[in-house]
Structure formats: structure tokens, C-alpha cells
Amino acid sequence: MTDTITFDWVRNFKLSAFILIAFSIFWIYFSRNLSSNIIDVVSAPREGFLAPDFTLNTLDGSQITLSTLRGKIVVINFWATWCPPCRAETPALQNSFEQYKDVDIVILGIDLANQDSIDNVKNFVRDFTLTYPILLDIEGKVANLYQNNALPSTYFVDREGIIRTIIIGGPMSETVIKSKIEALLKEEQ
Amino acid sequence: MFPYLRLGLFILPLASLSLLIGLWVSISIIEREASRLNLKISLNDIIFYSLLAGAVGGRIGYALEFPTLFISKPLSLFSLSPTTLSPIFGVTTGLIFFLSWIQRKKIPFLLALDATAPGLAMFMVFVGISHIFSGNAYGAPTTLPWGIHLSNEYRHPSQFYETLIAVAIFFMIQKRILHHDGKGINFLFLVVLSSLASIFLEAFRGDSNYWFAGLRVAQIIAFLIMIISLYFINQIIINKIEFKKNISESKK
Structure with a gap:
């Protein structure tokens, strides 16, 4: 009885792992940035932004x-x-x-x-x-x-x-x- | 957002303060978990000295990048500026120190990892809070009604997303969904959930680095880490089943 329960749990783990991997691949592909203007060129007093002009x-x-x-x-x-x-x-x-x-x-x-x-x-x-x-x-x-x-x-x-x-x-x-x-x-x- | 708290002459960066509080809370949680797992040694010292080793390693690593500057003024090694630390050197030194310490004290490695899991999960909540205060890890521009005005644009409140997801991860780690205490699974489960969160959240970030075809570097790295962690979880489960089968067969 114990073995059966453990076996089911393992099968569920593999299924969950498969779903996680499939979702991740989909999301990485779906959320890729195809914009030609990848760099944020807004000016702001923060690291990574254009220094505000003065x-x-x-x-x-x-x-x-x-x-x-x-x-x-x-x-x-x-x-x-x-x-x-x-x-x-x-x-x-x-x-x-x-x-x-x-x-x-x-x-x-x-x-x-x-x-x-x-x-x-x-x-x-x-x-x-x-x-x-x-x-x-x-x-x-x-x-x-x-x-x-x-x-x-x-x-x-x-x-x-x-x-x-x-x-x-x-x-x-x-x-x-x-x-x-x-x-x-x-x-x- | 609210970067500084002015206390008379002192200016306290709230982001750093929240990280310090997070460290304190996390260490208490790690101690409690270690005691629950019957780890008969205080992890407080290990964590403190590992952090110290990380800071020293980080500074030495930075100095090695600019050797002539530091050789001409060696006292600069003791500068208080956190901007002169090498993150990669710091993390590597801290990890090596942590691993060598637990080996020297003969602490079971996987047990020690599991003991740190809930504390690390809580620390990630405070990292999110520190990002709310500092405005770092900012979101991509958005027209959604819940966008926040930051750095001259309406942006995804990515710091809030990050904090909420970190809270959810903490509760999942606390529930120990995968069981098997002390086998390293809870730690690996934390790594899987954090990697998944990173893959999901990175899509809303405005400060991503990109590889080819617009793919985000952080997502690819998190994906690889997740795959490796899932593999190890699977291995631990298989070993556990084989161990149980062997025991039941020997009983027969």
C-alpha cells in the first residue's frame, strides 16, 4: 500500500516538472523582446537611465x-x-x-x-x-x-x-x- | 520611491535597513528550522562568518580588478563604500567558506541546506521590500491602470509583484509540500520556485539584459537552474523509493 502511494507521488512529480518546464519555455518565448529599441532611453536620475540634462x-x-x-x-x-x-x-x-x-x-x-x-x-x-x-x-x-x-x-x-x-x-x-x-x-x- | 530616512544628521537608506532586518529575521527562522531538524549546532556563527568572508572576498575581488589603484593606496581596502565590492567574488567566497565550515564541523550537507530554505525564502521577501524602497529592479513601461509612476514613466510595479510572489514562495516552503525532511528537497524546491518566479517576473522588468532574438538572459539562466534542481529532486525521490523497496524486500 505504501509503495503504491509513493509511486503515484513520483508520477505526479514528473508530471508537475513537465508542466513547469513547458510553461517556462512558452513564457520565455512569449515574453522575448522583439522591439528594436531595447535600451530604455528615458532620462531619470537612476543607474541605467540617461542623465537628466541641465x-x-x-x-x-x-x-x-x-x-x-x-x-x-x-x-x-x-x-x-x-x-x-x-x-x-x-x-x-x-x-x-x-x-x-x-x-x-x-x-x-x-x-x-x-x-x-x-x-x-x-x-x-x-x-x-x-x-x-x-x-x-x-x-x-x-x-x-x-x-x-x-x-x-x-x-x-x-x-x-x-x-x-x-x-x-x-x-x-x-x-x-x-x-x-x-x-x-x-x-x- | 522612499530611499532615505533622515534622522537628524544621519541619512539611513531604507533599502539597506530592510535588508538588515531581513537578515535578522531570516537567521532566526533558520535557527528555528535547524532545531526542528535536530541539527545540534548553531548556524548563527556560520552565517555571520560566511557573510563576513563574502564581504572580504568581495572587496579583494574588486581590488584585483584595479590592482595599481589599491597597491598605491592599500588603506582603500577598508573603505566603507559598498559600491567597491565585487558581487561574484563575494558570493563565491561566502559559499566556499560556508561549505568548508559545515564540512569541518561534520554537519550533514543536505540537512544544512534544508535548514536554510525557509530563512532564505523569507530573506527574498525582504529583498523585494528593499527594491520597493530603492526603486531598483524597476518594471517595464505599461499603460495598465495599476502602473506606478517611476523614473519619469508609468511602469509595472515589478517590485510589488516580486514581494508578493516571494511571500507565496515562503508559505509554500513553510508547508514542506514535497516532505522528505533533511534530504535537501526543501532547499531544491525553493530553488525551483525562485527560478520559476524569476522566469515569470523578468517579463515585466524594465532593466533586462538580452541575448540573441530578444531572449532575456535572466530567464535563460533561471531556466537552466530550474532544470538542474528538478533533476536532483527526481534523483533524491528515486533513491528514496529504491531504499524503501530494498528494505521491504529484505523484510520478506
Whole structure:
């Protein structure tokens, strides 16, 4: 009697396994994506999406638009002078900029100028002898666009304009910054 | 969605918090299951040290990808940034550590796997919740009325699908539908159900990777894992029947 019950159970298992496999094959085939536009090209402040475009004035009065930097690797760093981890990671960003500026890599420091004073920003740039572009988000629109609710926040954008890595909080070490840049450079080899 | 909880000066990522809570709850469930299966050893230590080994392995693996950077600044190995971990190295190191530990302690392998099954199933519920908080594992664009507005489009609430299915899997694992405690079947059953869930859910995801002819990579991998697990379940059942037949024949 026991053997009969066990045998039925095994037969049911094999039947269930067959149904699972058949369903899986059908579903994999049914749900394949035949669209020619497989990559999501919507812009959003998330990894895997196009970095939202913006235009901001720099500290020296010129303008930078993110989309004009397409073709370059861009590191976008949101910061403010009153933010201790931002201060702590600034030398690492400057060193990285010095190392990679000749290989089409751009670092943009976006100061949340709506929460900062221009004089403080100028002093900060002088104290740290910063040479990478410092952009002023005077109305906080770009911070809102990037749904920024923590400082510092850093976005590593590839040559196609896609956000590849987001690092919220800090301070980032020079090794972290350079490894993220190196990872993007490696993909091109 | 709701990525951070601001507590004064501290910013707490809710996704990470839910994973931590999930880990805690899962370990308690694993301990309870281990005790039910008469496993006379605490799995707490094994799990904790395996996770630690996974973190160390993950960091070393990442450093090996960028050796010159880490050689010039070796203290960077101790960076707190979770973005500088290699997932493949981390998981492999954690698994090797877990397997070698249970072998050294002479814990029956299949019994240990079965003990972890309900805890792992519960952890997957929390992974789904962490995706709800972080917005990761987001859905494909949809016009269905229950679509949620995320990343500038109406999308399938794939994180909610994932969480609901993980809850269902947890209850199925808790019921031990296939019986045979301690033979590894409950663990393999979890792997089969998770693979099936992955095959089903991937169709609603907006972040799939594709192979040829628009086939989704995650579905193909999950399908292969499911086939292998079903094969092993079948083998365990056949062995069990032959064992029973031998006993009944020897009694005759």
C-alpha cells in the first residue's frame, strides 16, 4: 500500500516538472523582446537611465550644458561648502581630475548655491586650488531634477550619457573615484 | 520611491535597513528550522562568518580588478563604500567558506541546506521590500491602470509583484509540500520556485539584459537552474523509493 502511494507521488512529480518546464519555455518565448529599441532611453536620475540634462553657469560666468559633453565620461558631484564630507572628498576629486583631464573625462562640481553663499564657494575653490568646473545651482533646480536629498552625491556618466554608478554620501576616497572611472575606460578597450 | 530616512544628521537608506532586518529575521527562522531538524549546532556563527568572508572576498575581488589603484593606496581596502565590492567574488567566497565550515564541523550537507530554505525564502521577501524602497529592479513601461509612476514613466510595479510572489514562495516552503525532511528537497524546491518566479517576473522588468532574438538572459539562466534542481529532486525521490523497496524486500 505504501509503495503504491509513493509511486503515484513520483508520477505526479514528473508530471508537475513537465508542466513547469513547458510553461517556462512558452513564457520565455512569449515574453522575448522583439522591439528594436531595447535600451530604455528615458532620462531619470537612476543607474541605467540617461542623465537628466541641465545647463548651469560656472563660477567664472560661462555656461555648461551636460548634453554637450556626450562622448566624454562625466563625473557629476553635488556638494556645498558647509558639508564636511564634501570638503573631505574634494582633494580626491581634484587629484582625479588632474590625472584624467587629458583623456576626455570631465568632473563637474555642482554647488547647491541656493543653500550656500557665492563668497564661500569662491573661498572654497581658492583654498582647495580647484581647477575642475564648479557650477552654481542657484535655484536648486538641478538638485531637484536629480532628486538630490543627500550631500555629497556623485553620478558617474558614460560616454553615451547613461548614469552607470551613483554614490550617495561620502567622503569618497581617491581610489573609489578612480576605480569607477577606470571601470568605464576599461569597457572601451 | 522612499530611499532615505533622515534622522537628524544621519541619512539611513531604507533599502539597506530592510535588508538588515531581513537578515535578522531570516537567521532566526533558520535557527528555528535547524532545531526542528535536530541539527545540534548553531548556524548563527556560520552565517555571520560566511557573510563576513563574502564581504572580504568581495572587496579583494574588486581590488584585483584595479590592482595599481589599491597597491598605491592599500588603506582603500577598508573603505566603507559598498559600491567597491565585487558581487561574484563575494558570493563565491561566502559559499566556499560556508561549505568548508559545515564540512569541518561534520554537519550533514543536505540537512544544512534544508535548514536554510525557509530563512532564505523569507530573506527574498525582504529583498523585494528593499527594491520597493530603492526603486531598483524597476518594471517595464505599461499603460495598465495599476502602473506606478517611476523614473519619469508609468511602469509595472515589478517590485510589488516580486514581494508578493516571494511571500507565496515562503508559505509554500513553510508547508514542506514535497516532505522528505533533511534530504535537501526543501532547499531544491525553493530553488525551483525562485527560478520559476524569476522566469515569470523578468517579463515585466524594465532593466533586462538580452541575448540573441530578444531572449532575456535572466530567464535563460533561471531556466537552466530550474532544470538542474528538478533533476536532483527526481534523483533524491528515486533513491528514496529504491531504499524503501530494498528494505521491504529484505523484510520478506
